[in-house]
Amino acid sequence: MKLVHAVNDMSFRKKIMILFALIGIVPLIITFFVSYNEIRQLVVNGQDYAENQNYEQTLSTLAKKFSHLEELSAMIIVNKDMNTILSMKPDDMKIPEQMAAFNSMVAYTQMMETNSEFDHIVYFVDDKFIVTGTDTLFRKLSAVRNTDWGNKVYASNGASTWVIRQENNLDSTERYLALGRLLWNPRDYMDPAGIVTLNVDLKQIQQSLIKSDPLQFVYVESEDGELITSSGEQELAFMRLPKPIDSKGKFTTVQLDSGTYLARGQKIGDTNLYLMSVISHAAASDALLSIRNQMLTVYLVVCIILLVFIFPVARSITRRIFLLMNKMSQVRQGRLNQLDIEPRKDEVGQLISSYNYMINSVQELMQEQFKLGQEKNEAELRALQSQINPHFLYNTLDMINWMAQRDERDNIQQVVYALSDYYKLILNKGEDFVSLRDEVRLSEIYMEIQRKRFRNRIQLETELAEETLDCLIPKITLQPLVENAILHGITEKPGGVGVIKLRGSIELGRLHIAVEDDGIGFQASNGDNRKHRGSGYGVKNIEKRLALYYGQPTDLNFHTPEAGGTIVSFDVPIVRRERMDGGEG
């Protein structure tokens, strides 16, 4: 269940990659095992076939050779001159007769020896024949009596017998595989009068022992366990079977001290010799191992190539989805950006197209809403401002009226001039936002008017950092505060003389403005300082406008320093004309 959830929660890209990997690699793995199994079978069958074929071929070659030699030996047995020699006692046969008979046999033998299947023939006859020697064609029969091979030939009672014969030369000993046959006295078939041996060079036999595998060991041995020759010397010690076997025409598993082997053994024709072939399991499995390793390498390479291709393919497929997902995440963060990629007509392409259309629609809607909100703010701002203006105008007109009653025409003139300048500034360009410089100027004009009213008892001082002068603030923000400082601060204290200071600075990326007076200050015991700073209506008006303008609530802070008076301060984001233009633009 966890796995299902884990899979379900897996990224689309991973799913695609896993899917592709499964589609590509799983069939490969299946193919590998199926192919390897089949190839393994083919190889095993092939090996079996090759080994058996090889064995059969060697067996057939040797059987034909030996059979042919047996036929030759039979021809010798029935040879007329040979029979003459065998039928006569040496004492009864004069030397010329011996010479005639034996020389005929020499010629006959020389013709037979042209046969390349054996090395030479040796006859063993009665020692008394004049033509017998020790290393010659005809030899003394007495020399055979006590030899192993001679005993075997005698024991065979006339049948062809394959034995190992040694010939001692002056400086060496030659070993031959010899076909030995008893030669019978033609007058008495119970009287073995001699022996003929057809001697085959062991190297010739050894060359016939073809191996189908370098680790194969082939040898010939007699049925009584005498080794004739083998394909190698080293293998004799550990690959030779204790005795010859007849494995019924196939390789069978045999267990030797040195390990497990496959062995086949069979009699060579009608001889007393066995052809033995032993092959180690390692030889058979080495080939399979080699094939398996080759196949594994190939399949691994193919898998790696597949994986290398799967990644970019899966990435190309999921890239647009990921881009779309990122864009949608940005939407949650309030960033409405379209996905600007090459349009496609597939499902993802249509999804992207719909997303872009949706984002476009949302953006238009939000712009419309923004406009509506802005218009609403502006209207609200104007309404608030419009609430301020009549109040100011009423007070001023009241002051003019008061001056007129006292016939202070010069003052009336100056106030009217100032009022004119005041409204000129307010109405200038019809904008709701003015620079701090203009706003301060507005307060100064206001102070000119108020100075007429309060006979110059109140002074306005400014202390503004240069970089603050271009910052924009809603118009008629400072004038009400200055007005409050006059009416609720300075004029309340005895003498009604005081100084109002406008301070402006930029701190921590915000515009800090403070209006200070040295009036009576305010009591903040009950926390409602506004009661002591005028009607409070003006303060709220300012706070609302600031909030509308900057899009964030802005409180006016009041406090009384120890030295007395009141400081009204606030800080707002820095907005300059460029931004304003940009925003409007």
Place this chain on the structure above:
Amino acid sequence: MTVWYRKITTMAIMISLLTVTACSSSGSTSSGESADHSEELSDTAQSASVIHLKAITMGKEPASGMDEFYKQLDALTIKDFGATLRFDFIPWGEEKSIIGRAIVTKAYDFYVGGFWTDFKDYASKNAFVDLVPLLDQVPKLVEHYGNVLDRVKINGKLYGLPTFGKPAAGSYGVLYREDLRKQWGLPAIHDFSSLEQYLYKAKDEYSDTPMINDKRFGDVLWDILTGGKYYTVVQDYAVAAIAEPYKAINKYETPEYKQMVEIARKWYRDGVVDHDILASQNNETAKTVELMKANKKPLEFSNHFGAVSFGYIDVLNQLYPEQQFGWFDIKFDLYPQTVFMPKISVETSSMISIGSNSKYPETALKLLEKAHTDPRYYVLLQYGVEGEHYKLIDNAVSFEGIAEENRKPYWTGLADGYLDLPVKYPDQWQEIVNRLQYDEGPKLAMKNGIDPYEGFVFDTAPVSAQLERMESKKVQFIQPLAAGVSDDIDNDLSRARQELKEAGIDDYMRELQSQLDKFAAAR
């Protein structure tokens, strides 16, 4: 489902096999294979146009192989004739029968032969190409031999090229251990008596080994006993008194023959001669060399001086540097008056013939011309490859440091005294060689002049049937006698004579005499 599974499986296996095959065959480029293939084609095309000639010769092929020899020979013969020449070596021993078999089976382009084979017999049966019609194509060869070739013609036909010797002595004789003779306190071997003394002493000293084991020893014994009285007219059958060289006598009718048989029998009975001698091969020189190499025999009773010099001295000197050898030359030492100028005849010379079966007799003859006239050919064919088969020290052939089994036997029958390089022997043997072949020998030969039978060729065709029967009888009756194997010499000799008569030796002798008369008349 099964079919579908099989199809899929088969396809998968094929793909796998193709992939595995592609992997395992990496490394071999198609361009490389193509290049190899084209080279192979080129070789095949070249080999198709090259003539391959085969020759049979005596001896054992060098154990070190013949690759470099054939490489050098091919460089000459392919360039000059577009031909190659390959040799089959056959061991001494049963050479007569083996060569006869090779001739009959028509296995070679070149055959060797001479008096030691039935050369004349085979020639008379058209086994060889008559070279006379081809001689105009080999003028250098004709010029080289001069009129010598006429001496080996049979009925006007030339069936081979003979060995071509310079005047010198050194024919058949006895090789013996001179150091032992001195050690045993025996007199210098200068006659039959001193030789027999040596034989008996050697028999006593080497009791396990018979001193004579070659059944042909009777021929040498005959020459030793009668060389001052008789010339050999035809080997084995006919002799002539030195006083009457053109009157043929049946060898077996002479009283000296019986004397020779008696001595042979004495030697046989005394154990000087191997009791198994009749069982031995026709040529036991190889066995004698082995016995001498094993230091089991101190002498070689019947061999040719040239064969001994080549086959015995260096080999034994390498094994036993302390041994010294003497040479008792039958003609030079016993009967110097019979040392004549080189006798070149089909009766006495070894020959190289071109088989009538050869498809390229003209090319074969041209190759023989080169072999007898171009030292590059001659030296290579005779001595082999310098450094491998022989050394050249001071312009002389030396076998010092060359293992016996690596020496290349000469091409039997090619020997040409006019192209031979001097051979460097151990000092003591060099003196003998110099004496026989360079100093006294040539002088003696030139002094005695030409052989009285020079140019005589006995044409046996008229008595070929008799000769065949005689050969059989010779083996049956004469060979045991000549080997000393007889209990009753009078009877056995009488029987042998009778058998030869019945075989037709009288006809043979009559025909011989007839031809001799003509030869003598024409001489």
